[in-house]
Amino acid sequence: MSESPKHTDPRERPYDPAGTRPRHDPKDIVPRARDIDPDAEARGESLWSTRPDDTPAPDATPAHDRPDGAVLTAATSAAPHLDRPPLDPLAIQDAAPPAGTPRAAGARMQIVLGALVTIAVAALAAAVLITVSGGEDAPSGPRWSAWMPDGDxxxxxxxxxxxxxxxxxxxxxxxxxxxxxxxxxxxxxxxxxxxxxxxxxxxxxxxxxxxxxxxxxxxxxxxxxxxxxxxxxxxxxxxxxxxxxxxxxxxxxxxxxxxxxxxxxxxxxxxxxxxxxxxxxxxxxxxxxxxxxxxxxxxxxxxxxxxxxxxxxxxxxxxxxxxxxxxxxxxxxxxxxxxxxxxxxxx
Incomplete structure (x- = not known):
């Protein structure tokens, strides 16, 4: 009869020796909003990894106190980098601002001002055209004659x-x-x-x-x-x-x-x-x-x-x-x- 395997640390024992249950809770793989460090990009680090793999989150529950006894290893803590594509900082900057933000209001104001300037230029061009083509000598309504003199x-x-x-x-x-x-x-x-x-x-x-x-x-x-x-x-x-x-x-x-x-x-x-x-x-x-x-x-x-x-x-x-x-x-x-x-x- 073979000797039963010895485990020096109870925490290293597999929770499910038969392999009938997944090793990790899928919820633990998805990064949480509080795990994203907004200053990581400036330091050249990933937005998704804010702490060393061996440093537990301040509010993390010890593995032995979890209901399923799951342990997050270095491999599992790196899962977000493997399963989710990294964010593109340029895409974040160029994304359209939500309605109601100051940037969205400024964009709308620029559009309105541009339309007003276009209308003003068109009106000025029409006024200049009328002045050049007729002036004070131009008859109102139908043209007075088929031919008209020019000059002083x-x-x-x-x-x-x-x-x-x-x-x-x-x-x-x-x-x-x-x-x-x-x-x-x-x-x-x-x-x-x-x-x-x-x-x-x-x-x-x-x-x-x-x-x-x-x-x-x-x-x-x-x-x-x-x-x-x-x-x-x-x-x-x-x-x-x-x-x-x-x-x-x-x-x-x-x-x-x-x-x-x-x-x-x-x-x-x-x-x-x-x-x-x-x-x-x-x-x-x-x-x-x-x-x-x-x-x-x-x-x-x-x-x-x-x-x-x-x-x-x-x-x-x-x-x-x-x-x-x-x-x-x-x-x-x-x-x-x-x-x-x-x-x-x-x-």
Missing amino acids: AGERIQEIATRVGRQYRGSDGSQLVVVTGGPLEVAGLPLTVALREPVAQGGDVEIEEGKGVLYRLCGLGDRCAIAVGKPSRERHLLLRREALELALYSFHYTDVDQVVVFMPPPKGKDPDEALFFKRSDLEPQIKRPLAESLTPSTPSVASVTRSTDAPFVQDLTLETLFKFSLTQGNSDQRAFLVLDPLLAKTP
Whole structure:
């Protein structure tokens, strides 16, 4: 009969010699929250091992006092390192903070501020675009005309002269007159408009004050007469329509108060006809789109009387048609543009 094994220490005896029960309680293998040392990472140690394997936890129960008599050896105390992957410190730092923490609130504030800045930049860009594209001269609502001048006031006057002049053609299809525009002056002397009534209507003289522009229609013939074609009522009506269009563009796109247009003379005569327009007399036409006053398609000499705007042009321009003369004032710094009506105004 073999001799029974001797055990020097009762604690080294196996609790279950038959092997019917596990050696360790699974609960003892899982690390407890209090066993994690938050300063271990700074010391280069594992987050899961905070004490030497042979140092029991302060509140640990001695092995012989445990109900199952289990003993945690070095192998079992190292089990968390083998069975659970180590924590990644970067993953802990980059993890999204819980809602309600100061960091989460700061992130939300940054998002809101970013959205507000984006809206403000978009509004500023829209304001700048509106200012650049239109400015104070831009009409509200529909565009006043399909074409509009650019540049400063002086450049706009010449652009209007060139643009309108090229729209009017003679019987042979060539440009009817060359149009030039500039300040209301002759030979460098500013002109003051003096309207003289017929004697039958009182014979008074009215001085017109304000900023003005002077357009000259030149047919490139002798003394600016129209060199091609024959004079006619239809051609004269077409020229008056051109003068009216020059005035409407000038009033709408510049700040002038008066527009004077010198008409080309008949062959062999000096220029002596002018149309005089005041802003106050054309206020309704200045506010509504140009196409509502003049047809978008410029008529020809042959078709001008059949144009739908012919009655309007005829009535308005006959009242603004004058015989003109120039008189120098009693100083070298001023001259008078004297205008005498060609037709008596209808009461």
